[in-house]
Amino acid sequence: MPPVFLFGARTMKSPPQMGWLLVGVGSHLAAMVIVGFVLGYALDAWLETRPLLMFIFGCLGFVGGILKAHKMLSRWG
Amino acid sequence: MGDRVLSEAAHNSGGGGTVEYIQHHLTNLCVGDCDPVTHQASGFWALHLDTIFFGYLIAALIVFVGWRVGSSLNPDKPSGFQNFVEMILDFVSTQVKDTFPGHNPLIAPLALTIFLWVFLMNFMDLIPVDLLPMLASGLGIPYLKVVPTTDLNTTLAMSLTVFALVVFYSLKVKGPVGYLKMFLFHPFGKFFIPVNIVMTTIEELAKPLSLALRLFGNLFAGELVFLLIALIGGTLTVGAAALFWFPLQVVLDLGWLIFHLLVITLQAFIFMVLTIVYLGMAHTEEH
DSSP, rough: OOOOGGGSOOOOOSSSGGGGGGOOOOOOOOHHHHHHHHHHHHHHHHTTTHHHHHEEEEEHHHHHHHHHHHHHTTTTO | OOGOOOOOHHHHHGGHHHHHHHHTTTOOOEEEEOOOOTTTTEEEEEEHHHHHHHHHHHHHHHHHHHHHHHHHHHSSEEEEEEOOOOHHHHHHHHHHHHOOOOOOTTTTHHHHHHHHHHHHHHGGGGSSSTTTHHHHTTTTTOOOOOHEEESSSHHHHHHHHHHHHHHHHHHHHHHHHHHHHHHHHHHTTTTHHHHHHHHHHHHHHHHHHHHHHHHHHHHHHHHHHHHHHHHHHHOSSSSSHHHHHHHHHHHHHHHHHHHHHHHHHHHHHHHHHHHHHHHHHSSSOOO
């Protein structure tokens, strides 16, 4: 039984396999922010520039997450 | 429902033992670099023996059952269990056919393994929360966390394996140059190459992390709710109040159990299907 209800019964413009990515939009956004901060933290520890990269990468992760979520969701908008 | 029985620590301290009870149930059996007081990992070489044991036990069960079914196949008169296994195989292979664009003989077995393994590891959550830890404490094992997927190590290990496969197939299909191009020019075009590299790296690393966190979060929360429901009756079973609390606990536990059956199936399914999708994206030229 494929749970079709998860992404509605609209017609899909892109190949059907992309529809399943919508299940993970929320957690992908959260994960991108986390990865941004952790990556920045690790690079800061290496280059001794704390808190500069942590802040920049965190912001980039957030912006990228929003962009990615918007891109994924607007295909079905 | 064996949920009512409290652990020894909680029992000794009466109603105030709820925190100890929950903490006790959420502590892994850690060996190696572990903190002697909190029993949490404090170094790299800390092994969660219970997670490893139950994970491999379930894997062995899948292999054993698969071998038994495989050696007694009957195409003319399939047994009930053979029908059931064929139904699962059919379901997974349909899913792979629908979502995976290319042809790769590894994907369907991988998807089936992930689905069965994650589902059965999740299924350990439906065993009454106190049953196995109590049996283990009888054998002298102080801590036991029976659901391997409530340990971030399990889910992260699985998703990192998937991630390694994604990188491998991306390099194989797109070539090292094509894969690097994706990092250089992906969200903002050719004038923002440093930003693009960082952003695409973050995006790629977020895939395994979100896979792991989703499964871990759902199962951990589910386990916690089971523990809280177990506490309703557990702390108050003395005296006449039990007449009220015990039926409430039974009803709540049954309700959450039935709902959780849906959650564990759905989480196993989502982990499987996203694995197929990510691997499918690695196999296509356009990102």
